[in-house]
Amino acid sequence: MELRQLRYFVAVAEQGGFGRAADSLGIVQSAVSTQVRRLERQLGLVLFDRGARQTVLTAHGEALLPQARTVLEAADRTRTLAAELAGGSAGLLRLGPVRGPGERTNQLLHRLADDTAAFRVALRHVPAAERLRLLRDGELDAAFVRGEPLAPPGVSLLEAWQDPLYAAVPAGHPLAARPALTLADLAELPLRLVERPANPPFHDLVTDLLRAAGSGRPPLGPRFTTLTETLAAIASAAEPSWTLFYEVTGLPDFPGIAVRPLAGPALTTWLAVPEGPPAPVLRRLLAALPAAGSRP
Structure with missing residues (x-):
């Protein structure tokens, strides 16, 4: 028949x-x-x-x-x-997002959505290294990663957007009076830096920025734990120190802490995609990305 x-x-x-x-x-x-x-x-x-x-x-x-x-x-x-x-007007996009800033992901999802619900996005929240592995193995269509990641074979990195970096110093320190800080300003102050196993891309980004600025590596301060715990420790410690971070869910408003933008360097977020011609769902993501990449 x-x-x-x-x-x-x-x-x-x-x-x-x-x-x-x-x-x-x-x-x-x-x-x-x-x-x-x-x-x-x-x-x-x-x-x-x-x-x-x-x-x-x-x-x-x-x-x-x-x-x-x-x-x-x-x-x-x-x-x-x-x-x-x-x-590309229908299908399933399997996407590995980064953690915060949430408005970027929300803006991107709104641009990808349509009234027919024929195009769907499935988010897979896993660490950056796992995102790249899943992408390489064909279990993700695309993934966002921060810093300067090493792309595995068969994976390309496209710059998606940049986020400013912020320095947190004691509110009573002379540096807190400045509207913005440079790495040179902070060179002599002990740095509370996240350990590399906890966040390799960000750890490497900070050390590379310090090296590029010619300031070498500032003296290491006490161990970085979580951002909240580290800010509390900076605010209460007898000896001044500082830490560097990027915005995740808004800038912290913490007693005894001054948060100042870091002049110059920024944190790059990359879109990791398979090498070769993009699949239809990926073409749709790429078309939505420029607007989502601009800071809301």
Whole structure:
């Protein structure tokens, strides 16, 4: 059984004759007659009473007509969905996001959404190294990573956006009076830096920035734990120290702490994608990214 046979059968039933069906289909009448007879032989049923003046459905034809229409509608929906998938207007994007700033991810998801819900995004929240592994293994379509990550073979990195860095110093320290700080300003103050195993990209970014600024590495302060605990320790410690961070859920307003933007350096967020021509869902993500990359 072929779809065109069902389409010709439905056309004859709706038009009330082979000639009118052929005209509506834009083909010759003999082609319609041949395919309908072939369908009848395959089914072992007579579908039409072919009179001299009119052609009408038999009881078998009446029973078959709704099912034939359902099959043709399903085939049309399949073709439409296939075209949407090929064009990127439908499908599933498996995306590995970074943690904060949340408004960037929310803005991106809003731009990717549509009223039909034919395009969906599945977020996979895992550490950066795991994101890159899943991307390499084909379990993610794209992933965001921060800092200066090392891309595994078969993965390309595209710059998505940049976020400013902030320094937190004791509120009573002379540096707190400045509207912005440089790495040179902070060179002699002990640094509470996140340990590399906890956040390799950010740890390496900070050490590379210090090296590029020519300030070497400032004296290491006490161990960085969480941002909240570290800010509390900086505020209460007898000896001044500082830490460096990027905004995740808003800038902290912490007693005894002055937060100042770090002049110059910024934290880059990259979009990791498979090498080669982008898949349709990835093309849609890339089209939405420029607006999402601008700071809301």
